Amino acid sequence: MRTRTLVAAGTAVWLALATAPEPHAQEAPILVAMREEMQRAMAGLRLKDEPAPYYIAYSVTDAWNGGAISRLGSIDAQGSARARTLQVEVRVGDYPFDSSRFFDRTMNPFAQFVAGLAVVPLDDDPAVMRRQIWLATDGAYKRAVSTFSKKKAAFQNRSQTDPIPDFSRESPAETLLPSSVEPVDTKPWAEIVRRVTAASATSPDIQTATASFNALVETRYFLNSEGFKVVAPNRSVWVSVDVQAQADDGMMVRDEFSVYGGTVADLPSEADLIARAQALAGRVTALRVAPLGDDYSGPVLVEGQGAAALMAQTLVPLFLSQRAPDTDGPAMGTAPVSPFLTRIGSRVLPDSISVRDTPSLTRHDNAAVPGAFVVDEEGVKAKDVTLVEQGRLVTLLTSRTPQKGLLQSNGHARGGGAQAAVFQMQSARGVPAAELKAKFLELLKTQGKPFGYIVRGMSFVDQESPAARAGGGPRLGQAFKVTPDGKEQLVRGVRFGAIAHATYRDLLDVSADRGMHSYRGTPAPGSIPLPGSGSAIVTVIVPSLLFEDLEVQRTKEVLQKPPVVPSPRKK
């Protein structure tokens, strides 16, 4: 086994290739404790008449997080916390069929979530670290044995025509990156977000303006029994601003923006944040008095942030390889499987379009790319992946949970399941933005439409319940009714109709210029969220989109009357 040492001297940290057989002299105490317990467990952890573990993985996240929340010029909360959490994974069986991916109905979901989780001390005390790892490993092994026997029993009578392995085989790799957990000074940022919300309450009609600053500084230690070893930093900071108002008919209108970075140096200046927050407040104030939109079907132009968010909600998830756990009862038929799984090799986008996920892209247009990363949560190095070539689907983003035809990981296990990192869409025949709009207006004329829609803003994350959505698509934030002469009218209370995956195949045109936007991608449905990183930052670099035929609907919500007593902000 190749060995590398992580040497720290003062504040400087560098990598050195060790030649002498004294590999662990300078290793972090937690790694030493992890390895010692790993060796002990692999050698002797075994219940009588039960299989021994074939795979053990330890993951320790040493995390500092801090932040502040401000509202209307005041501070509502401010704080920070430091914690080291351990996650233990023990598998019995073998790669083709093991104790993983099985939903044990007799265990409550919360117990399954916390299984193998523990807290390790903040003190670098190897004895106590080893004790916690020892107990968590013991518990995880016993659960694995019990799950494995239930899984075997459930599969006894099933004939399997085309078995897919439970766990992929990968070549062990060591990824040792400079990393330290240095807290971020949140005080100046608390003041900044306070001034941002004070400045964004531009109109007395605004009911709330909140801004939050968050910082996460982590070092991840990962070790498994196959020889994978990772020491890697995970750093992110972000500022989110949210403004709400209530229309006279009672409808709440809101808009938001978030900016992400690896360090505070990547964030916009205070003046820039204030300007963006004021523009946001202006949009919400306009939205408050905007007329309601109308049901519509026809050409739709989705621009800028709107295009990025639409794809985040409806296209990016299609590229994530998912596999529902097996169970001993009726199959969990509701767990989603990407419809793209059966379309590999087929056309899913227009011929001119290619799609790639490039975790290695750290800078774009002279700005840091927040979604870039080096090594995934299973210790696999992140690979750049071509997803769509000339409109044809090449592959999906994978973790070590194989899926039909996708037997290897391409290093995209993030936030508890497969997740995108830096999602890029590009067209060989992209047109300038102005031309795209002209094409759109032309289309309205040829189709004889009295008006069409341009969408410029919507949320990256769908916060509605399926019931509230009632079969519809994402809600629109900034939607404009446009007449063929190019006149625009902002409207509120509209959403897309259901967006089928085939919708993108019929994309009419896209712009040449692309915008970069980031969001927190939540784990794919059906996966178990990991502690610390239940979500991962995803960056999308995408063009504006022109659809020939999309549906726009009125939202059907029950409106509460505005308050009887006027707002205290209205004197």
Place this chain on the structure above:
Amino acid sequence: MNYRQRSCVIVLVCLSAVTGGAQGRRDPPSPLLGILRAELRRNLDGLKTEPVPPYYIAYSVHDVRRVSATASFGALMSSGQNRNRAASVDVRVGDYALDNTHPLRGDGAFVPSRITRVPIPLTDDEMPIRMSLWRSTDRAFRQAVETLARAKTNVASKVQEENPAPDFSREEPEVHSSAAPPLAAGAAVLAGLDMKPWEDRLRRLTAPFAEDPLMLRGEAQLAVEAVTRTYVSNEGAEIQDTQISWRLFVQSMTKAEDGMELPLYLSYYSRTAEGLPPERQMLTDVRDMLAMSARLRTAPMVDPYSGPAILSGRAAGVFFHEIFGHRVEGHRQRNADDAQTFAGRVGQPVLPAFLSVVFDPTQAKLGTTELAGHYLYDDEGVKAQRVTVVDKGVLKTFLLSRRPLKGFPVSNGHGRGQTGQAPVSRQSNLLVESTEIVPHEKLIGMLKEEARRQGKTYGLLFDNIQGGFTFTGRDVPNAFTVQPLVVYRIHTDDRPAELVRGVDLIGTPLAAFGKIAATSDQRGIFNGMCGAESGSVPVAAASPALLVTEVEVQKKSRSQETRPILPAPVKKD
């Protein structure tokens, strides 16, 4: 409300505490009071012309500062602090006789919580605070109007209530402020608190656990909390006070060879840092805990048993809290789903004539021990009162909030709830008093005597207890379970007391009360947290040791997980 089960997990934890400051002295109140008062008035005036206007609005703001640290087996696991402020908004429409809080009978429909809780800024910034209050008041008002309509329909369509009473009592509005100095003091205590020495102390306290490879948990936590409450109502009540609590909690767990988990707990509670015992004593207690864990691992299991037993003072306190205290909480006497064990028994004997039960939130200490259920004003702004619920065996009254009972029109200062939850009648400091006290040695003699009389070879002594739970509903057996941690067999011959494990104390309440035969001079105090429909509130229970002529024990349900397969890692140094 349809609560059938109430679990009162008194895990020897004790939180909260009390108002310092001289009573009666008026300190300059904080600007917050003025902001609350003004926004309350504005909303009340603004809603006056509505078809169903509010007759009562109350705002309470809780400013909670908390500092805590945890160590395990000698190493620090976490350390942190946080602060938050939230406002709770209570709006009543209708009138004192019938309002939106009227219990709905035989109507399984879900009633959302009456109290709207909303975060407010950490500083006294007027506009954001008023915006929060305004929006919450509107929401609470709409909900109240809707609920009142349902309550009126319910009253009209159901049979006459068994014991009708108004929905809200009229009380003298209290004005009290001990805020400024204690608020500043509380904030200062926490703000300037150097946790380093405490973190070191927690490391030292938990280090001994690492010496025993069979200890699976050995953890200590210090939590210091300061809660400043600001309460205003349109009736004119204005209360501002601060409660500070220091709580140090140690928990251990080991496993017997058969996999049974054997937990033990230690807790220390005070309103000041100085009130906690010195480290030396805590370390001695930890060593005793370790020794007891080792003994418990090899202690024999007890078979199901029915016979005489002694409950130590602490155990008896929990016993009374569970099986008696919860049944004298006033609002249960009106709840149609409740078994109402004691409704209609006022003036009648319910306990042996030598026993009295007093609930006294005004009492800060018993002997040298601080009591966790101490407060001066309850969560409805009513002045705390000492209440003798049972006098020489005879039931006199109930624990009352501002929800009156027939014959009991006003509160006795026991309306309590966790921050953000609608208060109901809850316990405070439960004090069991006895006029027939024998020396403890004699009580043990009486136990042996009773065992012999019943043809048993031993009686049981319940020395330490984890907590318990009880059911008071109508459609479940009216039973209780108390979970003992340390139990001894007291043999009728001269053999010494023998430690045993693996039993729960079970029974039905009325039968149990009748079997209390004597009390001893050994008194125990239990400070804990009690959970029920209005959330978790700090309570205390104090009682002399009790001899009960018949208890029933059943086997504890136990973990099926064996001890760890590999031995504990060996320390290399």
